[in-house]
Amino acid sequence: MVERDTELAIVDEALDQLTGPGPEAGGALLAFSGPAGLGKTTLLAELRRRAHARSCTVLAARGGEQEQSQPFHVARQLIQPQLAGTSEQELRAALGGWYPIVGPALGLCAPEQGPPPDPQGLRDGLDWVLTHLVVKRAPVTLVLDDAHWADPESLSWLAAFAPRAEHLPLLLVVAYRPDELPAHADAFRTLPGRAGQAPLPLAPLTPAAVAALVRDALGDHADDAFCKEAWAVTTGNPFEAVELTAKVRGRGLRPVEENAPQLADLAAAQRGSGLVARLERLGPSTVRFAWACAVLGTAIPQDIAARVAALGIEEAAGATTRLRDARILSAAGSTSDHDPETGLEFVHPLIATAIYRAIPDALRVALHGKAAAAVVDAGLGSSAAARHLLETHPENDPWVVRTLREAAGENLRAGAPDAARRQLARALREPPDFDERAAVLYELGCASLLTEPANTVNHLRAALAEPFDDTTLRQGIVIRLAQVLAHSDRLAEASESLAREIARTPDVRARLRLQSEQFMWDAFNAAETDSPARSRRLARLADRLTGRDLTERYVIALRAWDACLRGEPVDVVLHHAGRVLERPFSWAHEDRGFEVPVLAAMVHMYADRPGRAEELFEAGTAEFERQGWRGAHLSFAYSLRAYIRYRRGRLVEAEELARSGLRLAERVGRRTPVHWYAIAILLTTLLARGRVDEAWELAQEHEFGAPFPAAVVFPDSQTVYAELLLARGEVRAAVAELEAVDRRLTPRGIQNPAWCPWQLHLARAVAADDPQRARTLAADAVRRARAFGAPSAIGQALRVAAEVAAPQDRTALLREAVTLLSASPAGYELARALAALGYGLRDADLLTAAVVTARECGADGLVEEATEILTGMGGALPAAPPRADWVTEEEIRAADLAVRSEKEPEPASPDWVLSAACRKLGTDRSGLRAALEAFARSST
Numbered sequence: 001m002v003e004r005d006t007e008l009a010i011v012d013e014a015l016d017q018l019t020g021p022g023p024e025a026g027g028a029l030l031a032f033s034g035p036a037g038l039g040k041t042t043l044l045a046e047l048r049r050r051a052h053a054r055s056c057t058v059l060a061a062r063g064g065e066q067e068q069s070q071p072f073h074v075a076r077q078l079i080q081p082q083l084a085g086t087s088e089q090e091l092r093a094a095l096g097g098w099y100p101i102v103g104p105a106l107g108l109c110a111p112e113q114g115p116p117p118d119p120q121g122l123r124d125g126l127d128w129v130l131t132h133l134v135v136k137r138a139p140v141t142l143v144l145d146d147a148h149w150a151d152p153e154s155l156s157w158l159a160a161f162a163p164r165a166e167h168l169p170l171l172l173v174v175a176y177r178p179d180e181l182p183a184h185a186d187a188f189r190t191l192p193g194r195a196g197q198a199p200l201p202l203a204p205l206t207p208a209a210v211a212a213l214v215r216d217a218l219g220d221h222a223d224d225a226f227c228k229e230a231w232a233v234t235t236g237n238p239f240e241a242v243e244l245t246a247k248v249r250g251r252g253l254r255p256v257e258e259n260a261p262q263l264a265d266l267a268a269a270q271r272g273s274g275l276v277a278r279l280e281r282l283g284p285s286t287v288r289f290a291w292a293c294a295v296l297g298t299a300i301p302q303d304i305a306a307r308v309a310a311l312g313i314e315e316a317a318g319a320t321t322r323l324r325d326a327r328i329l330s331a332a333g334s335t336s337d338h339d340p341e342t343g344l345e346f347v348h349p350l351i352a353t354a355i356y357r358a359i360p361d362a363l364r365v366a367l368h369g370k371a372a373a374a375v376v377d378a379g380l381g382s383s384a385a386a387r388h389l390l391e392t393h394p395e396n397d398p399w400v401v402r403t404l405r406e407a408a409g410e411n412l413r414a415g416a417p418d419a420a421r422r423q424l425a426r427a428l429r430e431p432p433d434f435d436e437r438a439a440v441l442y443e444l445g446c447a448s449l450l451t452e453p454a455n456t457v458n459h460l461r462a463a464l465a466e467p468f469d470d471t472t473l474r475q476g477i478v479i480r481l482a483q484v485l486a487h488s489d490r491l492a493e494a495s496e497s498l499a500r501e502i503a504r505t506p507d508v509r510a511r512l513r514l515q516s517e518q519f520m521w522d523a524f525n526a527a528e529t530d531s532p533a534r535s536r537r538l539a540r541l542a543d544r545l546t547g548r549d550l551t552e553r554y555v556i557a558l559r560a561w562d563a564c565l566r567g568e569p570v571d572v573v574l575h576h577a578g579r580v581l582e583r584p585f586s587w588a589h590e591d592r593g594f595e596v597p598v599l600a601a602m603v604h605m606y607a608d609r610p611g612r613a614e615e616l617f618e619a620g621t622a623e624f625e626r627q628g629w630r631g632a633h634l635s636f637a638y639s640l641r642a643y644i645r646y647r648r649g650r651l652v653e654a655e656e657l658a659r660s661g662l663r664l665a666e667r668v669g670r671r672t673p674v675h676w677y678a679i680a681i682l683l684t685t686l687l688a689r690g691r692v693d694e695a696w697e698l699a700q701e702h703e704f705g706a707p708f709p710a711a712v713v714f715p716d717s718q719t720v721y722a723e724l725l726l727a728r729g730e731v732r733a734a735v736a737e738l739e740a741v742d743r744r745l746t747p748r749g750i751q752n753p754a755w756c757p758w759q760l761h762l763a764r765a766v767a768a769d770d771p772q773r774a775r776t777l778a779a780d781a782v783r784r785a786r787a788f789g790a791p792s793a794i795g796q797a798l799r800v801a802a803e804v805a806a807p808q809d810r811t812a813l814l815r816e817a818v819t820l821l822s823a824s825p826a827g828y829e830l831a832r833a834l835a836a837l838g839y840g841l842r843d844a845d846l847l848t849a850a851v852v853t854a855r856e857c858g859a860d861g862l863v864e865e866a867t868e869i870l871t872g873m874g875g876a877l878p879a880a881p882p883r884a885d886w887v888t889e890e891e892i893r894a895a896d897l898a899v900r901s902e903k904e905p906e907p908a909s910p911d912w913v914l915s916a917a918c919r920k921l922g923t924d925r926s927g928l929r930a931a932l933e934a935f936a937r938s939s940t
Contacts, residue, residue, distance in 0.1 A: 034202035037239035063149030066297030074154035111413030117628025122415035204236030222255030611922020635664035649827025690861015754793035792826035822910030
């Protein structure tokens with residue numbers, strides 16, 4: 001190599017760092033950029049040679065101009081060779097749960113029926129596979145040439161993975177043309193690696209370097225004028241300089257000054273029209289074969305190229321020989337004599353591009369059509385044909401529509417919805433047959449659901465406008481339309497679309513399915529106008545259903561949720577939830593959302609059964625992960641599990657889970673439903689931990705505030721925002737927000753303070769200026785909490801009622817609060833009630849209990865506050881006992897004794913052993929029997 005000493009020195013340094021001993025060893029990221037022909041491929045070939053010499057495992061891939069629309073083309077090149085010869089059983093064992101997620105994308109297996117992984121889950125799986133390979137086969141050098149032509153799915157994955165290289169025994173090297181690198185690969189421009197340097201631009205060769213190339217190829221007698229002209233006509237481009245010297249040698253031209261004027265014509269013959277003219281001189285059959293190869297791209301099978309060019313076997317072999325002699329084609333990955341079993345490739349991408357662009361437009365389109373048929377007949381599948389069909393003109397061909405739909409289905413199940421969307425959009429233009437158009441529009445809507453919700457709505461509405469008789473398809477379209485409208489914060493439209501279809505659906509079971517979807521989206525609509533009437537209809541319907549199928553169980557689950565929001569007795573709520581959960585309840589059903597299973601789990605949390613709620617969430621989260629749903633679904637799961645931990649008073653764990661949920665939500669996008677959930681729950685947790693300033697900064701950073709979402713979020717976003725304002729001392733602003741919450745929730749009949757304690761916050765906010773109003777609000781909240789019946793809700797309401805009550809009334813309220821909360825799973829609320837009662841009675845024992853309980857919860861602010869009061873009274877600061885998250889034998893005995901007692905005792909003071917058992921088992925006293933049974937199952 002000429003004039004690449006600097007680049008090779010950097011390569012050697014990176015390889016030395018990769019393969020060297022000691023703590024300084026490690027990976028890095030290198031990027032080489034430059035226009036076509038400056039030697040990027042040659043440099044990478046030398047890098048691969050040097051990596052092999054150092055015993056590195058080399059993963060190599062190359063982007064292709066014609067393969068950009070073929071998803072995971074680059075990823076397959078990188079990983080498939082490393083798994084070659086591995087049986088399916090071995091692959092399943094090696095990849096574990098990732099096998100069905102990444103296998104289809106990598107071409108290791110066919111996609112399974114069922115819901116596809118989301119793109120983020122698939123990228124996480126690819127991350128795992130590559131990391132596993134790197135660790136297992138370290139040190140590893142990964143080389144990607146022509147990254148600007150890599151398919152978007154592979155390139156966006158590698159660009160996101162690239163920063164990890166420095167933390168692994170991996171040298172990741174890419175080469176690209178800077179003007180053609182897509183925006184989603186900007187990570188390669190910024191090089192966030194250990195070297196701390198910008199991408200390395202390759203410079204053209206100097207006149208001296210070109211002269212050295214000329215003399216090396218043609219002899220030392222080449223004179224200066226000839227060499228200088230060679231540099232001038234090639235502008236120092238290494239590829240063009242090498243090709244020029246080959247042509248000079250082939251012509252037998254002496255390298256002297258008098259022949260220098262001929263160099264311009266020879267150089268022109270290497271590119272553009274000159275190259276085309278040179279190709280045409282090789283004969284019509286050779287031209288057709290070259291055109292076919294240009295259409296097929298890289299790693300070109302000779303037999304398929306022959307079919308596309310309409311040549312026989314012997315003619316194709318002859319054309320191959322002539323093109324190799326002309327330095328246009330070579331054997332793929334080799335310069336040795338061609339074996340018919342070996343694929344072909346162009347000597348340089350510049351040649352491929354020039355020949356492809358020289359094909360007459362109509363003929364190029366026809367060749368792509370022939371290529372599509374040829375690859376299908378060769379057994380390469382509809383996905384390989386689809387990239388060619390995307391380049392053809394519509395001709396009303398049913399085979400084209402069928403092939404594109406098959407390819408789109410494969411890509412959608414493999415986790416490449418954008419590729420599926422492109423293929424279905426092309427199928428729609430073919431166009432499909434009259435009775436097939438609605439199905440294609442529906443599939444297109446499903447493919448664009450995650451990336452283009454507005455277009456999805458248009459596609460699905462267009463599908464409904466088509467005349468067709470398939471009632472199952474029509475129901476699927478309507479349900480999908482409602483789903484995308486709801487996820488776009490257009491819940492009223494979602495409900496209206498379902499209502500219209502319900503009115504025209506005669507079949508009872510089909511109508512019930514649509515009704516279940518409408519009930520669900522109405523339940524999430526914060527602006528629903530006839531909520532009480534809907535609740536009555538839902539109650540009448542659910543109460544007569546037996547739960548014989550999934551639709552009936554969905555309706556019953558929605559009835560349980562509605563009863564919880566409205567504050568019906570907790571026994572009613574748990575009765576309906578129990579009917580739903582008598583049999584397994586999938587969170588990842590292909591034709592259903594995950595919302596209803598989530599609601600069925602959450603009612604247990606509000607009903608003081610958070611242990612059962614966590615058990616359901618753990619199963620649901622595992623199901624999400626098995627499906628490769630690691631975007632919005634997993635964020636919801638983490639955030640809501642954090643909320644359950646918060647309600648149990650396990651604030652440190654709640655914060656960790658909430659932050660994990662927020663990180664995933666950030667991938668989905670800000671001010672999306674999942675983002676609202678994640679922020680609201682993390683803010684609630686931070687406030688409980690006493691970190692008000694940090695919570696405010698987080699709210700500002702994430703623009704948490706008005707306008708609040710149209711969808712119901714729990715905890716209620718506006719109420720959380722008001723609580724934050726109140727903690728900051730912004731009382732008037734907090735009052736305004738809480739009164740707005742009242743106006744929004746009360747007409748809907750949402751009265752349960754366990755779900756939204758807006759009355760309690762408002763009572764605290766107005767207590768200073770209007771104590772009577774505060775007491776009325778608190779008393780009403782206590783009444784509602786008693787009607788619901790969950791001890792934690794009653795205890796919280798009593799604590800706030802005591803805070804705003806007349807002094808003589810406070811002690812009795814707080815004593816009852818402590819008694820109720822001590823037999824509940826709500827550790828943080830218990831700590832608050834103990835602190836309030838201990839302060840009111842100036843009781844050091846109660847304050848000590850408050851400090852210990854608050855410490856166990858991680859409520860640092862409350863610990864500091866109660867400690868200050870305790871030490872101010874002369875009390876001793878309690879030692880921090882070792883925390884036992886597991887249930888002790890003593891606590892199990894206390895719980896078992898409570899279960900066997902015929903009636904609940906009314907002790908003068910709480911049973912603190914039983915109290916600890918309730919918190920650790922995640923239940924109130926009435927749920928101890930089921931909690932102990934679950935604990936026994938988990939222990940075995």
